[in-house]
Amino acid sequence: MFSIEPIPGNPWPHDMMIRVDDDMQSLLELLWVREAWQLHPLGDDLPPALIDTPTAVAPAVRRSAPTSEWEAAWTHVWEEALQHAGTTPSPDLFERLQAAPNGSPDRARLLRELVGPSWREEIGDDAFTEGAEQWMQAQFERRARRSPAGLEAQPERLSLEALIEAWKCGLTTVVQIPCRGAFTRRIGPHAILVTVGTRADPERYTEALRIFC
Template identity: 35%
Template structure:
């Protein structure tokens, strides 16, 4: 979804365009995998809301639990690093390019990395994931940005033009990069919380 093209006499700045990714599949799928296989509990990731019914998902026996967890953490890092190369204003330094641990290397700048591109649906109940994913979309308001316009404008002026919404429980806001703000669905659903997130991250 993209917000722009204001109506005449609207307070919305004529050149302000805000993208809202309210269904980032490459991230929600990874959150589903983590929930289904009960792993990576040491990471500071908020509880999910709604909690998915993982159906018949079960960690595959083709590798041990520690291997799957390592693969998942690598995929999680790459999924977030993709936003660096998706950002045309991001220019890696020579030191960054030499860094062998740079999770963004080898990623397609147009298409985010998907867990299933490498591991397919092994050990996952595809229908259960799709049912959970469908349950997320109707809960996202379509007027959140106009409602919080007073706080959105300075956030946009500070560089934010993309809001990424995840099904986290409670208040959550994190400025991932100059352009990207990550919020929970609960935050975007509540005008005062969304305004707070925009205000506190307009740095």
């Protein structure tokens, strides 16, 4: 929400703009790969399991894949993708992308700047089975079926006081992942990562927003 001038009686600051991204493909793909292939990557700060557990890849298929290499690579790809999720795109990025010729090195560079690191780019497509497409589609349909809440029932409205304070500290982006429990992280100077459950609970969301400052 954003307006040029203050709106009388509206508690939302007229110049506060918050972006909520609950469909970041690079993060969803990494989470699917980890669980569908039953990888156990090492790391001290990895996200919890998905709420909607993917169907596991068949054991025979898994035995023939380089899962040990994938397991070793997973953590650093996640960290790179998460770091990119916490960045703010240049205001003129889309304009420069549209102006760049198709197939040119400049267009490829701008696309990577927009999309950021991903499993497909760094490791390849071999891990993605038909099950990945089905799981992604199911997530999309679940979000589409979700009854739209009225303006005053939006999570950001229900935790508005904490959101305003976080915005004053620089918050512009909330990234949501469909994982269980709580996993709140400040992922950049202007972004925070939360789980779907945290954002859906006003008390937990308020607590999460308060860690930003």
